Amino acid sequence: MCGIAGFIHKKMETTISKNKITKMIGIIQHRGPDATRVVIGKNFCFATARLSIEKIDEGYQPIIYNNKQFVLSFNGEIFNYKDIITKYSFSRKKIDSEVKLLAELFNLKGINFIKEIKGQFAISIYDVFKNKLYLFRDRFGIRPLFFKHQKDTFLYASEIKSIMTFDENPADTSLAGIASTSLFWANIGQQTSFKNIFQIPPGSYLVYSDNKIEIKKYWENPICLTNKDEKIDHVFKSEKFYELIKNAINRQIFGEVGFSSYVSGGIDSSVLAYMLTKIQNSPIDTFSVEFENKEYDESQAQKKVQNIIKSNHFSLKISNQDIADNFEKVIYHAECHLFRTAPVPMYLLAKLVRSQGHKVVFTGEGADEILLGYDLFGETKIRKFWSRLPNSNLRPELLKKLYYYLPQFTNPRYFNITKEFYKKNLYYHNQNFYSHQTRWEQYFTIKSFFNIDQDKYDKKILEKNLLDLMPKEFKDLTIIRKAQTIEIFTLLSGYLLSSQGDRMSMAHSVEGRYPYLDDDFTEELAKISSELKAPGLKLKNILRQTFKKYLPKDIVERPKFAYQAPEAKVFFENKKGLKIVEEFIEFLPGYKNLKSDAFLNLISKLKDTNLNLRLSFRENMAFIIGLSEHFLIKSAKSWSKFIPNKNKKIEYVYYK
Amino acid sequence: MSITNKDIKKDLISYLKKGNPVLNKMKELPTEKSLVELGYMDSFGVIDVVTYLEKKWSVKIEDSEITKEKFGSISKMADLIFSKIKI
Numbered sequence: 067m068c069g070i071a072g073f074i075h076k077k078m079e080t081t082i083s084k085n086k087i088t089k090m091i092g093i094i095q096h097r098g099p100d101a102t103r104v105v106i107g108k109n110f111c112f113a114t115a116r117l118s119i120e121k122i123d124e125g126y127q128p129i130i131y132n133n134k135q136f137v138l139s140f141n142g143e144i145f146n147y148k149d150i151i152t153k154y155s156f157s158r159k160k161i162d163s164e165v166k167l168l169a170e171l172f173n174l175k176g177i178n179f180i181k182e183i184k185g186q187f188a189i190s191i192y193d194v195f196k197n198k199l200y201l202f203r204d205r206f207g208i209r210p211l212f213f214k215h216q217k218d219t220f221l222y223a224s225e226i227k228s229i230m231t232f233d234e235n236p237a238d239t240s241l242a243g244i245a246s247t248s249l250f251w252a253n254i255g256q257q258t259s260f261k262n263i264f265q266i267p268p269g270s271y272l273v274y275s276d277n278k279i280e281i282k283k284y285w286e287n288p289i290c291l292t293n294k295d296e297k298i299d300h301v302f303k304s305e306k307f308y309e310l311i312k313n314a315i316n317r318q319i320f321g322e323v324g325f326s327s328y329v330s331g332g333i334d335s336s337v338l339a340y341m342l343t344k345i346q347n348s349p350i351d352t353f354s355v356e357f358e359n360k361e362y363d364e365s366q367a368q369k370k371v372q373n374i375i376k377s378n379h380f381s382l383k384i385s386n387q388d389i390a391d392n393f394e395k396v397i398y399h400a401e402c403h404l405f406r407t408a409p410v411p412m413y414l415l416a417k418l419v420r421s422q423g424h425k426v427v428f429t430g431e432g433a434d435e436i437l438l439g440y441d442l443f444g445e446t447k448i449r450k451f452w453s454r455l456p457n458s459n460l461r462p463e464l465l466k467k468l469y470y471y472l473p474q475f476t477n478p479r480y481f482n483i484t485k486e487f488y489k490k491n492l493y494y495h496n497q498n499f500y501s502h503q504t505r506w507e508q509y510f511t512i513k514s515f516f517n518i519d520q521d522k523y524d525k526k527i528l529e530k531n532l533l534d535l536m537p538k539e540f541k542d543l544t545i546i547r548k549a550q551t552i553e554i555f556t557l558l559s560g561y562l563l564s565s566q567g568d569r570m571s572m573a574h575s576v577e578g579r580y581p582y583l584d585d586d587f588t589e590e591l592a593k594i595s596s597e598l599k600a601p602g603l604k605l606k607n608i609l610r611q612t613f614k615k616y617l618p619k620d621i622v623e624r625p626k627f628a629y630q631a632p633e634a635k636v637f638f639e640n641k642k643g644l645k646i647v648e649e650f651i652e653f654l655p656g657y658k659n660l661k662s663d664a665f666l667n668l669i670s671k672l673k674d675t676n677l678n679l680r681l682s683f684r685e686n687m688a689f690i691i692g693l694s695e696h697f698l699i700k701s702a703k704s705w706s707k708f709i710p711n712k713n714k715k716i717e718y719v720y721y722k
Numbered sequence: 723m724s725i726t727n728k729d730i731k732k733d734l735i736s737y738l739k740k741g742n743p744v745l746n747k748m749k750e751l752p753t754e755k756s757l758v759e760l761g762y763m764d765s766f767g768v769i770d771v772v773t774y775l776e777k778k779w780s781v782k783i784e785d786s787e788i789t790k791e792k793f794g795s796i797s798k799m800a801d802l803i804f805s806k807i808k809i
Contacts, residue, residue: 474765479785480772484765486758486790507761514743664743671740675770682767685741 069097092710125163142187207268207559236702252560288592314584331367334430501549
């Protein structure tokens with residue numbers, strides 16, 4: 067796992083370009099603290115900061131390959147490394163690292179080499195002879211890759227902050243980022259939270275030559291394409307499913323010694339921890355977050371899992387104060403507007419993993435999307451069922467089963483009105499975004515805190531932008547497959563794998579492994595019908611059915627408890643939190659993206675609010691997005707002024 | 723000076739406006755329509771406003787009163803509170 071950065075320019079003195087690339091790689095050395103190498107050529111600079119997972123791996127980077135034709139660097143893991151070597155009978159002596167394998171395969175197959183590679187990665191290949199740069203990003207967007215094109219310079223990096231060290235002035239935050247986060251909860255497509263800085267979308271590659279950029283998709287998630295019944299398996303065999311999971315995990319074990327896994331208390335990570343213990347045949351290390359605030363806490367369930375697998379368990383108790391104290395650092399690493407504070411505990415947990423000597427941790431992201439685990443899928447089914455008999459009192463009662471952990475559902479006091487809220491948009495099944503309408507309706511209020519009144523930030527236009535990113539098959543999918551596809555195109559890569567995933571763990575040089583997003587696993591799961599995955603309201607049923615033999619009943623049958631963390635109110639509970647609010651207020655008048663009156667009103671309300679209660683969803687979200695804007699602007703200023711640490715060793719190689 | 727229905731309404735409106743710039747910008751609020759149906763309030767927002775009213779006016783709102791019929795609009799909320807204070 068690494069951080070990569072580089073740029074191509076027309077004319078720059080070597081002293082200047084060396085200085086610039088040193089800054090670019092220096093600011094992301096947390097991604098790869100073990101070795102840093104820079105290759106400087108006449109019109110290019112490339113750099114890698116490496117985190118070595120396997121000790122035997124001497125794969126330094128960037129490499130110069132094939133009679134100096136290619137300069138390659140790479141961040142990530144190639145899980146079918148050995149298969150490729152065998153398939154093409156490559157010499158194991160010559161190919162002693164993943165980066166050399168990529169070079170050899172690219173040399174052989176050109177751009178199409180990407181279709182053969184399975185893993186999590188960001189790859190940079192520069193063809194010196196043709197003056198062409200190729201950038202590839204993995205299928206799900208697990209590993210990040212950002213770029214910027216200005217005049218005749220093209221820059222890319224694993225993190226935005228690296229790109230921002232290049233110029234004296236920080237990039238401005240983008241209204242598009244605010245709008246997208248307010249509606250979809252994440253940036254979508256190429257967009258980021260900064261103007262003129264973009265990302266290569268998941269499953270895509272970029273070619274830069276003749277000062278022009280071309281971006282193409284090389285992979286489409288089969289779940290977002292398959293709808294035809296004949297392709298779908300209607301018989302469920304738990305033995306087969308067990309093998310699929312086992313193989314997915316085995317593929318992602320990569321020479322590490324002593325496994326570690328997150329354990330949330332839910333079934334996804336419990337299955338991973340259980341399987342890893344079985345594979346290792348000795349206790350593994352497990353890590354979880356506990357909350358002081360019982361509303362969010364799942365420690366009872368975590369203990370049950372730990373009792374079964376007898377792991378060395380490490381748990382981190384998070385207080386409301388921890389959330390407030392670390393929010394700024396989390397924005398520094400997440401580099402985008404956040405709509406909730408949930409990345410903070412993940413940031414702190416990764417630190418604990420690292421302190422126990424681990425560089426790799428297994429985690430359950432993707433299971434909810436691939437195996438149909440989200441409440442939202444159940445909610446969609448209930449709304450559809452309810453819509454056939456809108457005056458039924460019983461049908462909406464089903465919502466209580468899903469949201470058993472939320473007060474407005476469990477407390478009979480509020481359910482009558484809560485019901486009305488879900489009753490809106492009950493019809494229109496043919497709508498592309500039926501599943502998400504209740505959630506997205508909130509946009510109308512949230513956007514009123516920001517200066518996004520222009521037509522281009524209209525809900526309909528943003529929805530159209532999302533639709534344009536999706537495969538054309540989308541409109542023919544069933545409502546549930548559509549809902550899955552929307553999740554994959556919005557929250558999965560744009561938030562879960564980045565703001566809660568890569569950016570939080572890599573802040574502490576820890577690499578996440580995501581077996582539920584294994585390429586082959588996903589492909590097989592696309593062939594299983596939604597009704598098998600989640601019959602009625604039994605979400606993730608095939609996972610539960612398969613593992614009921616191995617895990618405690620209350621873990622297997624435990625309904626989804628959405629992972630959340632205490633929200634905006636943590637900033638209003640004591641003097642320390644309020645100091646952060648005061649700082650925000652001080653800068654508010656200068657922030658052109660925010661409506662300062664609206665924020666001042668909201669803050670005055672939050673100051674008076676009874677903090678024993680949860681705040682309204684929209685007020686929470688508006689506040690958190692607004693506060694992220696403040697810390698993003700603050701972080702960006704620090705990035706553009708970054709001075710590299712001279713004590714960190716860097717190897718400079720000059721391409722001649 | 724005794725409290726009128728109008729006072730309750732005014733106070734409630736100013737409370738709702740604080741957390742919602744859309745309502746804040748309106749010259750005249752839709753006081754007769756359901757805020758949930760109009761999309762101005764979410765389910766957590768209901769808890770928020772019930773708690774606020776109970777505390778502000780030292781009254782107890784019964785479970786059976788938190789329905790669209792009795793609690794749906796700003797006017798209905800104010801009427802309900804007013805009827806409780808009067809007693």
